Amino acid sequence: MQRNYVAKKVEEMAPSGIRAFFDLVLGMKDVISLGVGEPDFVTPWHIRESGIASLEAGYTSYTSNKGLMKLRLLISQMLKKRFRLTYCPNEEILITVGVSEGVDLAMRAIINPGDQVLVPMPSYVSYGPMVELAGGTAVLLRTDANCGFKITPQEIERVCTKKTKAIMLNYPANPTGVSYSRDELEKINRVCRKHQLLVISDEIYADLTYEGRHCAFPALPGARDMTLYLNGFSKAYAMTGWRIGYACGPQEIIGAMTKIHQYTILCAPIIGQWAACEALQRGDGDVETMRAEYRRRRDFVINRLAEIGLPCVKPDGAFYVFPSIEKTGMASLDFAAKLLQEKKIALVPGSAFGKQFDGHVRMSYAAKFEQLKEAMQRLGDFIKERG
């Protein structure tokens, strides 16, 4: 090509480290993958069936830009019941194409050139690039295993400037699985209110909490009107492919996000929206069953890691664990590549979440129990051989 058509900021953006590594896995046989962040369960049958029924009923059109009224109503009822949160289904809830779209819309709706958004690290790999694509600056807040991979109010206080507009939170977290207690969240809330930061709270793993009770950020005292709450159906209901999420927040922000959504996406897929209605109406038991199984796997994996001698911060939820591999002296990409070659286990190098996490790897336990057993055996052998 004679001319470079690609925008500078896209050209400069690093490709996802997770994807880059998994291109290596493609084409290899008999690999046990603990890499991808998606449930190994298929969407429960009655939810699939409601998707099929919606097709049979001929629901193949667009929906309202904001999403089906029925789904928005069900979401508002569920949030009221669980967290005593009140959101108007007409003005304060938007159905999105997964939480991914919710994060993207949020950034584009609030960022003026040069605005800063705080992103606690390690984080889900999309946050930083989405801030940058929207013309903002992602200010990365460092955490480590010593502080349980949690940010502190002091750190937020330290980095806040006049340009800091928002903070991205995610708990239980990808890639560490750690969550925050109500007390910890209240302290974070206080400092965010002091600096008038919008809190964008991605609580996609809320239903997969194994320790303590999940506390929704907007349910904290005074937090509702400075919080954009993001959640969806991908993880808790094993519905990644249906692409349904939702955003709840103050009318001005949801209104601004709806404008962008209107021009870019129009609406989330109708079949997925009907299936999500079924999930909210009759899916509690399925979530409970899957949560119990993930919890059993988490307990197994952290016990095995302790036996193998790879320390990790105990995950409170989600389906990830982020052990340290420092004692092997290997860089995380080297560790992951050798483990793949020698033992056919795929996991994500910590460097995919930033250079400073090169002493870690992310393992997902969204895999069948038998596979996990085998994987931990092989990982144990791998470490022993380096011994």
Ligand SMILES: Cc1ncc(COP(=O)(O)O)c(C=O)c1O
């Ligand atoms: C923290 C976090 N947020 C959002 C997403 C994307 O979810 P969705 O399928 O709803 O777009 C993921 C997927 O891995 C995630 O881990």
